[in-house]
Amino acid sequence: MRNLFGFIAGALFGAGLFISGMTDTTKVQGWLDLFGDWDPTLAFVMGGAILPMAIAWGIARGRKPALGGHFPTPPEPKIGRNLIVGSVLFGAGWGLAGLCPGPALASLGYGGGMHWLFVAAMILGMIAAVPVRKWMPAAP
Amino acid sequence: MIEQDWIWGFAGGLLIGLGGAVYLLFNGRIMGASGILGGLVDGSELRHRWERLAFLAGTILAPIILYPLYREVDTHITGNVAVVVVAGLLVGLGTRLANGCTSGHGVCGISRLSLRGIAATVFYILAGGITIVLFRHLLGVI
Numbered sequence: 001m002r003n004l005f006g007f008i009a010g011a012l013f014g015a016g017l018f019i020s021g022m023t024d025t026t027k028v029q030g031w032l033d034l035f036g037d038w039d040p041t042l043a044f045v046m047g048g049a050i051l052p053m054a055i056a057w058g059i060a061r062g063r064k065p066a067l068g069g070h071f072p073t074p075p076e077p078k079i080g081r082n083l084i085v086g087s088v089l090f091g092a093g094w095g096l097a098g099l100c101p102g103p104a105l106a107s108l109g110y111g112g113g114m115h116w117l118f119v120a121a122m123i124l125g126m127i128a129a130v131p132v133r134k135w136m137p138a139a140p
Numbered sequence: 141m142i143e144q145d146w147i148w149g150f151a152g153g154l155l156i157g158l159g160g161a162v163y164l165l166f167n168g169r170i171m172g173a174s175g176i177l178g179g180l181v182d183g184s185e186l187r188h189r190w191e192r193l194a195f196l197a198g199t200i201l202a203p204i205i206l207y208p209l210y211r212e213v214d215t216h217i218t219g220n221v222a223v224v225v226v227a228g229l230l231v232g233l234g235t236r237l238a239n240g241c242t243s244g245h246g247v248c249g250i251s252r253l254s255l256r257g258i259a260a261t262v263f264y265i266l267a268g269g270i271t272i273v274l275f276r277h278l279l280g281v282i
């Protein structure tokens with residue numbers, strides 16, 4: 001059951017990324033490009049996604065997940081160095097290629113070789129994050 | 141044409157949020173693409189590996205099914221190998237250090253009014269915007 005609902009969630013996610021146009025790198029870069037030909041699409045995608053998700057958080061309050069276990073507890077509201085450094089590095093890569101992890105995966109099936117190269121590099125970066133996290137001085 | 145893009149963007153966004161809602165309300169997990177993949181490839185979250193793999197399979201398969209319904213789909217990805225590799229490394233490293241990306245911090249975090257999610261989103265959008273100014277308008281690389 002967990003796998004079935006995992007698959008359904010993933011399929012909704014992938015379908016949403018595809019029809020929203022977020023697997024088109026020019027739309028993402030166009031949104032980030034305030035000084036060029038600005039493309040507002042990404043804001044509509046974000047707004048559309050936050051809506052059902054906010055309702056879901058409301059439903060989750062005081063309940064348990066339908067398939068057992070517990071809802072994730074909110075992390076400490078602390079903005080540490082890893083969060084800032086990581087987000088800045090991520091944003092730089094996002095701007096360079098116009099791909100973030102979700103759309104990179106969603107476009108694997110039809111995007112061609114460059115998308116496979118991007119995902120391979122992304123996985124390497126994810127593995128590299130393990131030693132980097134240890135090496136980074138503890139957040140103040 | 142642009143107006144139509146907004147409507148499709150919003151409709152696609154609703155589906156993305158619905159996916160996140162299903163993953164939360166049924167599986168009790170936060171739908172973050174970088175976390176779901178990252179926990180598998182670095183071996184840190186192998187406990188839930190099958191539901192993670194099922195999620196990723198859905199993410200990859202759904203667009204393949206939709207693809208033939210569209211007359212032309214182009215991801216317009218750059219042909220510059222160096223840019224793609226550097227960008228991929230940065231996205232992988234950065235999202236794991238920050239513990240989330242556009243789906244985890246952006247969609248799931250903001251909708252929960254999480255301070256960390258909102259802060260991460262501000263930082264990656266700022267960094268992305270500055271990267272575009274630098275590499276597109278000043279250096280002309282992308």
